[in-house]
Amino acid sequence: MNIRAAILFTFFFAGFALSGFAQDTGDDYSDYSYLWEDDDDKKKKKRKKKKGSIKTQADTLQVPTDSLLLDSLNQASLTAADTLLPDTTNIDADSLETDEALAEEPKPKRERVERPPISDFREPMVLPNEDGSINGGMTYTQIDGKDYVGLVLSPEFKFGKVGVGLNVPILYGLDDKSIRTEIFEDGVGVARLIRYVRYGVQKSDPVYVKAGEISGLMLGYGGLINNYTNTTSYEKRKVGIHADFNYDRFIGLELMYSDLNPQSLNLFAARPYIRPLSSFPLKVINTLEVGTSFIIDKDQTDIITSDSTSTTYTFTKSGAKGFGVDMGLTLLSTPFIQIDMFASYSKLNIKSDTLTQLANAFGETDFKTGSGMSVGMNFRMHFIADVFSTDIRIERLNNSDHYIPQFFNATYEINKDARIASLIGTEGKSGIYGSLRGHVMKKVSLGGSLMIPDDISAASPAFVELSADMERLANKFSFHGSYVKGDLDDLGDAFSFDERSLAKMRFIYHMNKFLATGVDYYWLFTPTAEGGYEATKYVMPYFGVSIAL
Numbered sequence: 001m002n003i004r005a006a007i008l009f010t011f012f013f014a015g016f017a018l019s020g021f022a023q024d025t026g027d028d029y030s031d032y033s034y035l036w037e038d039d040d041d042k043k044k045k046k047r048k049k050k051k052g053s054i055k056t057q058a059d060t061l062q063v064p065t066d067s068l069l070l071d072s073l074n075q076a077s078l079t080a081a082d083t084l085l086p087d088t089t090n091i092d093a094d095s096l097e098t099d100e101a102l103a104e105e106p107k108p109k110r111e112r113v114e115r116p117p118i119s120d121f122r123e124p125m126v127l128p129n130e131d132g133s134i135n136g137g138m139t140y141t142q143i144d145g146k147d148y149v150g151l152v153l154s155p156e157f158k159f160g161k162v163g164v165g166l167n168v169p170i171l172y173g174l175d176d177k178s179i180r181t182e183i184f185e186d187g188v189g190v191a192r193l194i195r196y197v198r199y200g201v202q203k204s205d206p207v208y209v210k211a212g213e214i215s216g217l218m219l220g221y222g223g224l225i226n227n228y229t230n231t232t233s234y235e236k237r238k239v240g241i242h243a244d245f246n247y248d249r250f251i252g253l254e255l256m257y258s259d260l261n262p263q264s265l266n267l268f269a270a271r272p273y274i275r276p277l278s279s280f281p282l283k284v285i286n287t288l289e290v291g292t293s294f295i296i297d298k299d300q301t302d303i304i305t306s307d308s309t310s311t312t313y314t315f316t317k318s319g320a321k322g323f324g325v326d327m328g329l330t331l332l333s334t335p336f337i338q339i340d341m342f343a344s345y346s347k348l349n350i351k352s353d354t355l356t357q358l359a360n361a362f363g364e365t366d367f368k369t370g371s372g373m374s375v376g377m378n379f380r381m382h383f384i385a386d387v388f389s390t391d392i393r394i395e396r397l398n399n400s401d402h403y404i405p406q407f408f409n410a411t412y413e414i415n416k417d418a419r420i421a422s423l424i425g426t427e428g429k430s431g432i433y434g435s436l437r438g439h440v441m442k443k444v445s446l447g448g449s450l451m452i453p454d455d456i457s458a459a460s461p462a463f464v465e466l467s468a469d470m471e472r473l474a475n476k477f478s479f480h481g482s483y484v485k486g487d488l489d490d491l492g493d494a495f496s497f498d499e500r501s502l503a504k505m506r507f508i509y510h511m512n513k514f515l516a517t518g519v520d521y522y523w524l525f526t527p528t529a530e531g532g533y534e535a536t537k538y539v540m541p542y543f544g545v546s547i548a549l
Contacts, residue, residue, distance in 0.1 A: 119333055121340050121378045122218065123203040125389055126442050126469075132158040135508070135516070136168075137544010143235070143536075144526075147174040152520075152542060154195070157549070161205065165195040165212070167237075183235055191260075192237045208244040211260075215482065216467070217242060219254060220271050220291045221326045223344035223374060226406040227449065227465050227484065230258045230267075232413045232502060234524050234538055250278050254291075258413070259301065267297040267408065287330040293346075295322035295408065299416060314354050315420040321349040322407065340378040347371040348403055350420055359424045369423055370403030376433070390438035397451075401428040406451065409463065410502055411486035414525055415533050422461075422487065429453040429460040437467075445469040452491075462488040472510060472548070478518075481505035497523050499535050508546055516546035 136153035150171035157164045171180040184190055196212035219225035230240045238259040246252030251274045258267035273291030280286045297320040302310040328342030348369035359367035376395030383389065397405050402423045412419050431454055437447030447467045453460035463486045470479045485494060485501045497503065501523055508518035522538040 119330065119338060120203040121330075121338060121380050121391065124201060125380075125391055125437060126439050126445055132156045132163075132549040134545060134547045134549065137516070137542040139520075139540045139542035141171070141538055141540040143171075143180070143538065146176070148172060148180060149174060150180075151544075152540065161200050163196070163198040165197075166193060167195045168193050183237070191239050194239070202242075202244045206246050209241070210243070211241045212239050213237070214240045214242050214256070214258070217256060219256060219269050219295075220273070220293055220324070221328055221342040221344050221376070222406060223324045223326055223346035223372070224293055224295055224322045224348075224406065225256070225269055225408040227409045227463075228256075228412065229410045229484075229502070230413055232410075232525050234522050234536070235526060238413075248278075250275055258297075259299075261301050264301040265296070265298040266301065267295070267299065267412075269293065269295045269408075283333065284329060284331060287333075288327065289329065290327045291325070293322070293324040293326070295324075296320070297416070313416045315350065315352045315417050318352050319350075320416070320420060323347050323349065336382060338380045340380075341376070342378070343373070343375045345371065345373050346403075346405075348407060348423070350423070352420075355420065355424075358421060362424055364424055367424065368402065370400035370426075370428065372397060372399035372403045372405050374398070374405065374433070388438065388440050390436070391447075393433075393435040393449075395433040397431045397433055397453075399428050399430070402426055403428070404461075405431070405433070406463070409486065410465065410484040411463075411500065414499075414502070425459050427457075427459040429455060431460070443471060443473060456489060456491065458489040461486065462491060462494075464488065464491075464494045476510050478508040478510065478546075479506070497535070497537075499525075499533070501535070510546055514545055514547055515543075517541075517543045518546075 132155075134153075134155040136151065136155070138149070139152050140147070140149050142148070148171040150169065152170070153166065153168040155166050169180075169183070172178070173180055183192055194212050196210055198208075198210040200206075200208040202208040202210075213231050215229040215231060217225060217228040219228075230238045238261070240256070240258045241260065242256045244252065244254045252272070254269075254271040254273070256267075256269040271291050271293045273289055275287070275289050277285050277288050297316050298318075299316045300312045302312060324344055324346035326342065326344035328340055330338060330340050332339040348371070350369045356367055374395050374397045376393060379392040381390050381392075399405055404423065404426055407419075431452055433449070433451045435447065435449035437445070439445040445468070449463075449465045451463040453462065456462050463484075465482075465484045467482045468479060469481075470477065472478055481504060483495075483501070483503045483505075487500045488494060502525075503521070503523035505521040506518065507521075508516050510516045518541070520538070520540040520542070522536075522540075524536055524538070525533040526536045
């Protein structure tokens with residue numbers, strides 16, 4: 001009994017060892033697991049590429065050397081192999097069927113190759129807050145020497161790519177005992193309550209549209225329109241529209257209309273542009289953008305003066321026109337720095353019999369508006385994973401007589417006739433335009449720009465612009481402000497408020513998450529009875545709510 005058990009025990013391990021030996025010698029059928037596999041498992045297993053022999057526990061077992069036992073074991077192994085071997089014909093057929101099925105499978109469709117992404121330095125450094133807020137409260141102010149108390153609400157709502165901002169002043173006159181309604185009496189009326197309605201972000205989304213307040217607008221690379229605003233009056237705010245559409249980062253159209261008041265054709269600008277080589281794999285060449293600007297202003301809108309009469313502009317009756325071509329490309333783009341280069345040519349075309357007569361009176365017997373050229377570079381840098389970013393722009397200007405670079409800027413809407421008349425004595429000068437903007441952790445944003453002729457004078461004036469935004473700094477303070485001043489013949493007057501200045505400031509102290517106190521300050525303009533404009537100061541302290549949504 002013990003001998004039989006020993007023989008069986010030896011036979012079992014010898015057969016196990018021989019099966020392992022068969023695997024090492026490349027026997028495809030030494031693994032008998034196929035006996036309990038279904039047909040699908042067999043086919044999947046056959047598709048796998050063998051990467052070498054599979055070692056089993058038999059590699060470490062010793063085979064008995066007794067010749068009688070070896071003979072008997074070999075005979076038994078051969079018999080077992082003959083009995084257990086599957087029909088190789090069927091297996092080959094299954095493999096062939098699988099290969100044919102794979103060969104007949106439809107090839108995947110070739111995906112459309114997208115154009116390489118193109119970053120644009122004209123895209124805002126800090127994208128709009130996607131949360132929104134509610135600000136407002138009880139206020140007191142003086143307008144035209146009269147005292148008013150009331151409620152001012154300035155909520156902002158964001159829904160994905162859509163943003164809505166309102167400005168709702170409800171002021172009660174302490175002198176005349178009535179609600180002030182002058183803001184709604186002409187033009188677009190109640191629509192002035194909408195500060196803006198926006199969809200998308202310019203140069204970041206393929207579709208961008210904003211209606212309402214327009215500020216800091218640059219068309220193309222800023223040869224004719226730069227730092228433009230349509231909001232120069234608190235009482236007579238305008239509702240304009242600005243849009244930028246682009247298809248596949250290849251072709252696009254930028255539009256601007258300053259005032260939707262239906263009485264007249266106000267300042268209108270269009271700039272079609274194209275990136276003709278955007279499909280090229282070369283990173284510098286494929287960023288080339290070429291655009292053409294067309295501008296016209298035939299503003300004859302009635303301007304209601306303080307004595308309830310009206311007036312219109314004189315020099316825009318025949319149309320203040322401008323034409324420009326520009327181009328730009330990205331020289332270098334890395335996560336740390338982006339360098340862009342651009343150039344533009346611009347020409348003004350403003351014809352008016354009254355303007356010509358005025359020029360003749362100043363000794364300009366052959367007056368015609370001029371042109372200008374500029375070449376510039378922009379450096380956008382990001383530090384420490386965009387914790388701190390800065391944007392530096394420097395531009396060299398070369399102008400002919402009777403031309404002012406960036407003619408349609410923030411001071412244009414203060415008094416269009418005065419702006420156009422200033423072209424008469426303007427001398428051809430070269431100069432520099434520079435701007436510097438930056439943000440820290442997207443909480444504090446500061447910026448400013450300065451246009452300086454080589455020789456500053458009344459005939460070659462300078463221009464300065466500043467802006468600042470701080471949102472809940474240390475959870476206590478918020479500040480939003482902008483300031484511009486043009487027609488500077490002396491930089492020492494850059495920060496004195498007069499008829500060449502525009503300023504808007506809002507300071508908020510957050511008492512807690514819901515309550516706040518602060519003050520709004522405006523230095524804007526209102527029409528006068530003589531048909532001109534005068535600077536008006538508004539100081540509006542308030543106490544109310546400030547809620548971040």
